[in-house]
């Protein structure tokens with residue numbers, strides 16, 4: 664595990680952006696695992712700026728997102744499909760058919776999970792997976808108690824997660840109760856993982872990750888078993904780390 668401490672959100676975003684650009688430029692047909700939430704927004708803006716400045720091309724890039732809400736139409740403003748279009752895909756030269764998110768608005772969610780998992784397997788493996796962390800240690804939407812052996816599956820969202828994500832919705836009741844998420848084992852099969860952590864509200868979570876025990880009650884704890892994990896943490900989130 665490699666821990667990189669940076670000053671602030673902007674420095675974290677810049678680091679992640681440059682790391683992704685390096686990976687894209689060094690890899691033949693790179694496969695990226697992408698995350699949503701507030702944490703990666705600055706990184707995405709930096710990638711857009713870098714594309715517009717001619718430093719990177721997404722022509723040969725394939726992406727797989729971690730998760731999607733169940734029951735939201737793809738074009739719902741709060742769907743993760745919409746998030747990715749707005750924050751990245753609409754502004755770069757990525758081919759739409761090479762971007763993937765689970766579809767949370769199908770009739771058969773179990774089949775959707777199997778199909779999504781198969782697509783990831785067919786893409787060889789994810790070269791670089793970007794992750795954020797939930798306040799309760801979730802990665803993707805793998806909530807506490809999720810088996811470390813899980814593959815892409817449907818989850819019931821933890822009340823804490825629904826509360827944390829209510830800020831994006833008109834009212835708390837509008838936050839979906841379920842989501843489809845890449846499984847923990849699927850995430851762990853990525854060749855490299857970069858976990859981004861920013862802000863004082865994440866300080867406890869990152870402390871527990873770095874110093875705590877391996878436990879399914881804290882899903883992110885599995886990441887320490889990965890042989891190519893980098894945690895990029897800003898000062899506010901790193902207050903409890905030595």
Ligand code: GLP
Pocket residue numbers: 698699700701702703729730794795796797798802803804824828
């Ligand atoms: C969300 C996402 C996760 C994300 C996490 C933290 O619900 N499903 O992929 O990493 O929670 O979100 P944020 O970056 O907004 O703090």
